[in-house]
Amino acid sequence: MIRDLLKRAAVSVTREAASGVRVAGAALLFAIALSLAFCGICASAGTLAPARSVILFIGDGMGVQITSIAGLYAEKELDAELNMIRLANQGTTGLMTTHSADKLVTDSAASGTAIATGVMTNNGVVGMAPDGRVLRNLFEDAIREGKAVGVVTTTSVTDATPASFMAHILYRGEHEDIAGQIVESGVNVVLGGGRMFFQPPPQGERRDGNDLVEIARERGYQVVFTAARLKAAGGGSLLGLFAGEVMPFELERDEVVIPSLAEMTMKALDILDDDPDGFMLVVEGGRIDHAAHGNSIEDALADLFAFDEAIGLAMAYQQRDSTLTIVVTADHDCGGPAITGTSHAYPHHGALDEIEEGESEFLRWVSGHHTATMVPVFAAGPGADRFKGVQHNTELHTRLAWLLGF
Ligand SMILES: [Zn+2]
Numbered sequence: 001m002i003r004d005l006l007k008r009a010a011v012s013v014t015r016e017a018a019s020g021v022r023v024a025g026a027a028l029l030f031a032i033a034l035s036l037a038f039c040g041i042c043a044s045a046g047t048l049a050p051a052r053s054v055i056l057f058i059g060d061g062m063g064v065q066i067t068s069i070a071g072l073y074a075e076k077e078l079d080a081e082l083n084m085i086r087l088a089n090q091g092t093t094g095l096m097t098t099h100s101a102d103k104l105v106t107d108s109a110a111s112g113t114a115i116a117t118g119v120m121t122n123n124g125v126v127g128m129a130p131d132g133r134v135l136r137n138l139f140e141d142a143i144r145e146g147k148a149v150g151v152v153t154t155t156s157v158t159d160a161t162p163a164s165f166m167a168h169i170l171y172r173g174e175h176e177d178i179a180g181q182i183v184e185s186g187v188n189v190v191l192g193g194g195r196m197f198f199q200p201p202p203q204g205e206r207r208d209g210n211d212l213v214e215i216a217r218e219r220g221y222q223v224v225f226t227a228a229r230l231k232a233a234g235g236g237s238l239l240g241l242f243a244g245e246v247m248p249f250e251l252e253r254d255e256v257v258i259p260s261l262a263e264m265t266m267k268a269l270d271i272l273d274d275d276p277d278g279f280m281l282v283v284e285g286g287r288i289d290h291a292a293h294g295n296s297i298e299d300a301l302a303d304l305f306a307f308d309e310a311i312g313l314a315m316a317y318q319q320r321d322s323t324l325t326i327v328v329t330a331d332h333d334c335g336g337p338a339i340t341g342t343s344h345a346y347p348h349h350g351a352l353d354e355i356e357e358g359e360s361e362f363l364r365w366v367s368g369h370h371t372a373t374m375v376p377v378f379a380a381g382p383g384a385d386r387f388k389g390v391q392h393n394t395e396l397h398t399r400l401a402w403l404l405g406f
Contacts, residue, residue, distance in 0.1 A: 049403065049404055049405025050325070050382045050383030050386075050403050051278075051324065051325040051381060051382045051383050051404060052324070053147070053278040053280065053281075053321065053323060053324045054279075054325050054326075054327065054400060055269075055280075055314050055325075056115075056281070056283070056327050056400065057283045057285070057307070057310070057311055057314070057326070057328040058115070058161055058282065058285070058329060058330060058331055059284075059304065059307050059328070059329070059330045060108060060155070060284055060287070060288055060330065060331055060332075060334075061288045061292045061293075061300075061330065061332065061333065061335070061370070062285065062288050062289075062307070062330035062333075062376075063330060063332070063334065063371065063373045063375050064095070064333070064375065065333060065335075065336050065338055065373065066304060066333075066334075066335075066337055067084070067304070067376055069301065069337060069338075069339060070301055070308070071085055073352055073355075076352055077352055077356075082308050083309070083311040083312035084308055084311050084378050085378075087311060087315055087326060087380045088328075088376075088378035088379075090380045091378065091379050091380025091381065091384040091385075092377075092378070092379045092380070092384045092387050092388045093376070093378055093388065094376075094377035094379075094387045094390065094391055095374040095376065095377060095389075095390045095391070096330075096374060096375050096376070096377050096390070096393055096396060097390065097391070097392045097393070098111050098114075098331065098332045098333075098372065098375060098393050099372060099392075100114070100120060100123050101120040101121050101122050102123060102130070103123045104372050105332070105369070105370050105371060105372050106123060106331070106372075106393075107123040107124060107160065107172075107370065108159070108161045108172075108332070109121075109125055109160035109164065110123045110124070110125060111331035111332050111393055112160050112163070112164030112165070112331055113125060113126060113127055113128070113135065113164045114392075114393040114394045114396075114397060115164065115329075115331070115393050115396055115400075116137040116138055116139070116164040116165045117135035117136065117137045117138075117164075117397065118135075118398055118401065119135050120394055124171060124173075125169075125171075125172070126160055126163045126167055126168065126169045126171075127163070127164055127168035127169065128168050128169065128170055132170060134168045138280060138397070138400060138401065138404075138406070139165045139166060139185070141401065141406040142279075142404065143186050145406070146275075146277040147275060147277045147279050147280060147404075148188045148189075148271070148272040148275035148277075148278075148280075149187050149188055149272075150187060150188050150190070150191075150268045150279065150280075151165055151166065151187060151190055151191070151192070151283075151284070152191045152261065152264045152265050152268050152281070152283045152284065152310075153191070153192035153193075153283075153284035153286045154192060154246070154247045154250075154261055154284065154285060154287045155192060155246045155247070155284065155287060155290075156175065156197065156243075156246055157179075157182060157190050157191070157192040157193065157194045157241070158179050158182065158197050159172075159194070161286065161331055162190075162192065162282065162284055162286075163182075166181060166182045166190075167181040167185070168181070169181070175194070176197050176207065176208065179197040179198050179206075179212055180210070183198075183212050183219060183221070184219075188238070188271065188272060188279075189237065189238050189268045189271050189272060189281075190238070190239050191242075191259075191264040191267065192242070192284075192286070193241065193242060193244070193246050195225065195241035195243065195244050196245055197245075198212040199213055204244070205244075213241075216239045219237070220236065220237050221236075221237045221238060223239045223240070223241070224238070224239075224240045224241075225240070225241055225242065226242070226257055226258075227255070227258055230242075230259050231259075231267070235271055235274055236271070237271075238267070238271055240259075240264065242257075242258050247286075249287055249299045249302065250287075250303045250305070250306040251298060251299055251302045260309070260310075261283065261285060261306050261307060261309070261310045262306070262309040262310040262312075265281075265283050265313055266313055268283075269281065269313075269317055283307075283314075285306065285310075287303045288300055288303045288304050288307065289370075292334035292335035292365075292368075293335065293368050294368065295335060295337075295358075295365045295368055296358060297337060297356065297363060298357065300335075300337070311326070311328060314326050315380075318380070318381060322381075323382065324381055324382075325380070325381030325384055326380055326381055327379045327384075327387060327400065328376070328377070328378040329375055329376065329396065330375035330376065332370045332371070332375060333371045333372075333373040333374075333375055334369070334370050335365045335366060335367060335368060335369070335371070336365065336366030336367065336371045336373055337363065337364070337365050337366075338363075338364055339351075339355060339363060340363075341362065342361055346362075347360070347362035377391065377396065382403075386402065387399055
């Protein structure tokens with residue numbers, strides 16, 4: 001039942017954090033404090049960078065419209081507040097435009113590249129300029145500065161958004177090449193789907209016969225394929241591949257076999273946290289977009305709430321790290337869903353019951369494709385004020401780079 005799932009996602013982590021409960025599996029005892037009191041320049045030792053570490057949450061396809069519906073649903077049906085709204089109210093709110101170099105409506109490759117490198121490129125291009133020039137990304141900057149880096153997603157780790165931080169390729173569909181670049185990228189934690197692109201048959205579908213899982217192990221990665229193995233994984237570099245390609249929608253996820261986005265985020269933080277120089281973690285709610293392409297409000301909301309659960313976890317973690325800034329945004333809107341009136345009436349609050357089932361005349365989608373609508377930017381922590389106002393996604397990069405002193 002979607003309601004139960006959303007209820008768990010919206011409030012459970014918040015409650016655990018508020019009561020100081022140790023969240024299972026990670027050695028993170030969260031503080032109780034609910035108000036954040038960050039100084040403007042909480043510089044880490046030896047640098048003038050405002051923040052030592054950053055967690056960048058990217059809700060793929062999460063424009064202001066699906067965010068509005070999710071917030072309304074949480075408020076009216078659950079008497080709860082989205083964690084991302086709490087984050088915004090503790091920090092800063094902005095908006096972001098997303099057009100690419102060649103299109104009014106971006107795809108994840110161009111948008112991810114803009115965020116990761118600060119350069120506008122064409123749709124479909126990952127980590128490169130339209131002329132094929134290789135662009136340096138934030139992970140490469142972070143690694144140069146001695147920081148740990150990681151990426152967590154519910155799509156394939158080779159998909160355009162995560163790939164923008166780990167690869168450089170002219171065509172986003174070259175998943176096997178992207179997987180090859182990932183294992184050589186020096187990224188410390190990589191968790192998501194996409195096993196088929198890392199291994200030849202029978203485990204995967206690589207056509208060149210190379211087993212990248214073996215290569216990753218040679219490079220020092222611990223490699224895991226199940227939720228239980230993820231939970232047991234120790235420190236060091238970690239590669240977790242929990243689905244052949246994309247991971248299941250949240251409503252279809254087998255909790256025993258496949259970890260939640262929050263569980264993956266928790267493990268990533270547990271590992272990255274060990275680096276005294278700080279870290280950069282990118283967490284993608286990758287399937288909000290896929291649900292929106294299919295005009296499925298149930299799956300879009302459920303995956304958004306699973307994404308929000310991970311944000312709640314990060315906010316609880318932030319209570320004990322005053323050098324950490326959390327930024328929540330999207331790469332683009334998808335589908336432009338809206339709760340609206342008809343010529344007969346505006347919907348009563350009770351209409352949310354029908355809307356969550358996707359059967360309401362009051363729910364409309366603009367399309368089954370991305371739109372050019374602005375996306376939200378929520379931030380809290382040192383330097384968060386810099387993210388206010390209306391910014392293009394290339395400017396988000398500039399601000400993130402400034403935040404970490406690059
Ligand atoms: Zn899409």
